Each structure stands twice: as C-alpha cells, then as structure tokens.
Amino acid sequence: MLDQIIDARAASLGNGFHVRRILPYRLRRMLGPFIFMDHGGPVSFSADQVPSMDVLPHPHIGLSTVSYLFDGQVTHRDSLGVQQIIRPGEVNWMTAGRGIAHSERFEDPATLAGGSLEMIQTWVALPEAAEESAPTFENYQPxxxxxxxxxxxxxxxxxxxxxxxxxxxxxxxxxxxxxxxxxxxxxxxxxxxxxxxxxxxxxxxxxxxxxxxxxxxxxxxxxxxxxxxxxxxxxxxxxxxxEPLGERFIWWNFVSSRKERIEQAKADWQAGRIALPPNDDKEFVPLPEDHSRPAGSSPPPQAFS
The missing domain is CATH 2.60.120.10 (Jelly Rolls)
Known part of the structure; x- marks a missing residue:
C-alpha cells in the first residue's frame, strides 16, 4: 500500500531561515512530474530579520515553480517585469522554460511587525517538448x-x-x-x-x-x-x-532532460545571458561552485524560488 515514506530533512536557505525539504530525495527523485518540494514555516520574523530573509534574484530553466501560502505574504519579481504579491490561498505559477530569473522578498508590513509565514513550494518538471518554451508567469486568485x-x-x-x-x-x-x-x-x-x-x-x-x-x-x-x-x-x-516524465537532471535551480543543457544554463547565468528582474536588478545569487560533481547531485536547490 505504501511504496515509500519520505521524512523531510532540515535545509537552510541562509541567514537562519530553515525549511523542511521533502523532494528530491536520494531514493526518490520525483513524484509524477513534481521534482522539488519545500515546506517553510510557520516562522515569525522581527522587523530587523526580514530583509535578510529575502531570496535574491536567481535563475531557473526547465520547470514550473509553484508557490502556495498558508500564512504571510511574499513579493515576487521576475525578468519578465512581473511584480506580484502572493497571499494565502493564491497560486503563483511561474514556468521557466528556456530561462528566467526572479526574486522573492518579504515586504509585508505585518511580517515586518512580527507576523508569521508558512508556505509550500514545489517545482514541476516540464515535458521535453516544453523545456525550451518561452517563460511565463501567472497568479491565480482563490x-x-x-x-x-x-x-x-x-x-x-x-x-x-x-x-x-x-x-x-x-x-x-x-x-x-x-x-x-x-x-x-x-x-x-x-x-x-x-x-x-x-x-x-x-x-x-x-x-x-x-x-x-x-x-x-x-x-x-x-x-x-x-x-x-x-x-x-x-x-x-x-x-x-x-504521470511520470522520465529521467530529469537537477543542479541548483536548473532542471533538464539533458545534462549538457544544465551546463549551458550554468554558463548563461555566469555570463549574464539570463536577464535579471528589471525592478530588482541590483543584486543576485551567484552560481555556486561545482566541485566537479555530476549534474543531478549537487549543490542543493535554492528553495522558495
């Protein structure tokens, strides 16, 4: 009846912000097309903590990110020029396709006053025919x-x-x-x-x-x-x-059916060929060190993205 029981592992997004990481798991990379799942919170921040918890602009390819909140509020900005606040009960669905960069920032005055945040973030891998599609973003209201x-x-x-x-x-x-x-x-x-x-x-x-x-x-x-x-x-x-999609490689924030496409994405981010959000382009997350480990094994994905 039960194939597997996956216990979430603690993961850090830096600056003291910790999440439960569910997927990917070493014995189960995907569930259907879902290749990543994080559960953040519930957590409360003081006013001086919140800016340091921001997820700076960073890139994606080959997937859709799906953000869903139980509590709190997050501001999304991306290289399409979209700026969207997501609140509980809404869905932010961003399809990276051939490449997009975005940020997620905690700008809610209630959060600054010490309110709570709790959200689930999943990544949905794209079928091969859609991996190089144009990036898109949609917000869906309750x-x-x-x-x-x-x-x-x-x-x-x-x-x-x-x-x-x-x-x-x-x-x-x-x-x-x-x-x-x-x-x-x-x-x-x-x-x-x-x-x-x-x-x-x-x-x-x-x-x-x-x-x-x-x-x-x-x-x-x-x-x-x-x-x-x-x-x-x-x-x-x-x-x-x-429905499963077949084998996918995951490295940092990149997902693809082809290892060489992951390598191209690394080079594109380093060379600035993936545009930053026009209204959030003063800072970004640099490409992590590779340490010559194969695509699909390192480094851990950037969560809340």
Whole structure:
C-alpha cells in the first residue's frame, strides 16, 4: 500500500531561515512530474530579520515553480517585469522554460511587525517538448481555485484534475495538486487515475493501514492501490502526483532532460545571458561552485524560488 515514506530533512536557505525539504530525495527523485518540494514555516520574523530573509534574484530553466501560502505574504519579481504579491490561498505559477530569473522578498508590513509565514513550494518538471518554451508567469486568485466541502472535509484544487474538479491553472502534463483539511476521525481517499500519488502531512497526523504518520512525512502509495487515510486529529495534507516524465537532471535551480543543457544554463547565468528582474536588478545569487560533481547531485536547490 505504501511504496515509500519520505521524512523531510532540515535545509537552510541562509541567514537562519530553515525549511523542511521533502523532494528530491536520494531514493526518490520525483513524484509524477513534481521534482522539488519545500515546506517553510510557520516562522515569525522581527522587523530587523526580514530583509535578510529575502531570496535574491536567481535563475531557473526547465520547470514550473509553484508557490502556495498558508500564512504571510511574499513579493515576487521576475525578468519578465512581473511584480506580484502572493497571499494565502493564491497560486503563483511561474514556468521557466528556456530561462528566467526572479526574486522573492518579504515586504509585508505585518511580517515586518512580527507576523508569521508558512508556505509550500514545489517545482514541476516540464515535458521535453516544453523545456525550451518561452517563460511565463501567472497568479491565480482563490476564487479561481475550486473548493469542495463535505462532512469533516475541506479541500482546494491547486492545479490539475482531482475528485471531479478542474480549474484554469495551466499545466504541461497530467498531474494533481490539492490542499486538504480534515477534521478528527474523517476518512479520506486519494484522487484516482494517476500512476504516482502521494500525501504530504503539513499539520496533524493520519492513520493508514493501522500505522500513524505525522508532520513532515510524505507518503508515496503503491500504484493501483486506493488507500484510506484517517485523520487522527485536525490535519492538513498536500496531495500531489501525476504521470511520470522520465529521467530529469537537477543542479541548483536548473532542471533538464539533458545534462549538457544544465551546463549551458550554468554558463548563461555566469555570463549574464539570463536577464535579471528589471525592478530588482541590483543584486543576485551567484552560481555556486561545482566541485566537479555530476549534474543531478549537487549543490542543493535554492528553495522558495
């Protein structure tokens, strides 16, 4: 019933900002097209901490970044000239394609006053035909993301198709991504029709086949099996998965089906061929040292990007 249980590992974004890193994992690189997943927070900052937590402009290729907040607010700026504040319940979906740079900054006055931040960031690898597409950015408001409620269940479809719901979030391959809140004792199943499916426990705990799993665990389920998850307490889950895309290489913030494309992206960033955001171009994250390790193994990805 369970193929794998992935325990989130602590990861640092620098300046004392720590996250739970779920994907990639050494024994599981991807789940459907999802190749990266971070859970940041909940965390509160003092006014003097917030500027140092900013994620400076940095590049991506070959993927879509998906930002979803439980609490707080973040300002996105990218090389397309987009400036977008994301708030809880919204989706920021940025497709890097052949190359984009962006920043994420904590400019919310409430955050500066000591408010909290909690967000999930995932990266969705692109199919080969879309890897060199033109970069795009879309913000989707809560009213564009369908909600379903039933006794003990609240859920929002973030992207894809699941439980008979669909929305206009543009995806490039078959997938599902769902935010679910369960009340204690509620029994719940997974979307059907996908070969790879998982449930990440963001809050609370669930019982599956007599075993209890808690915060920071990603449960990866056996294809063809339809498990029942029972909430042991008030629980928040992120359900995700879809059709696999085949092998992908990941190095820093670059994802590609070809190792040589990763090398080209490194050279492009070093040479300034990936433009900085025009309204945030005074600083940026330099290319990390390679240390001659193969693409797909180092260095760790830049989170919240």
């Amino acid at each position: 009213q564009e993301l369908p909600i379903f409620t039933d006794k003990g269940v609240w859920l929002r479809l973030i992207a894809g198709n699941a439980f008979g719901l669909q929305n206009d979030v543009k995806t490039h391959s078959p997938l599902f991504y769902v935010h679910v809140v369960l009340q204690p004792g509620t029994r719940f199943g997974l979307p059907q029709g996908y070969p790879e499916r998982g449930a990440y426990v963001a809050k609370g705990s669930v019982e599956v086949n007599g075993q209890v799993y808690g915060v920071g665990q990603l449960l990866v389920f056996t294809p063809g099996i339809d498990p029942i998850l029972v909430a042991r307490e008030a629980t928040t889950l992120m359900l995700l998965g879809g």
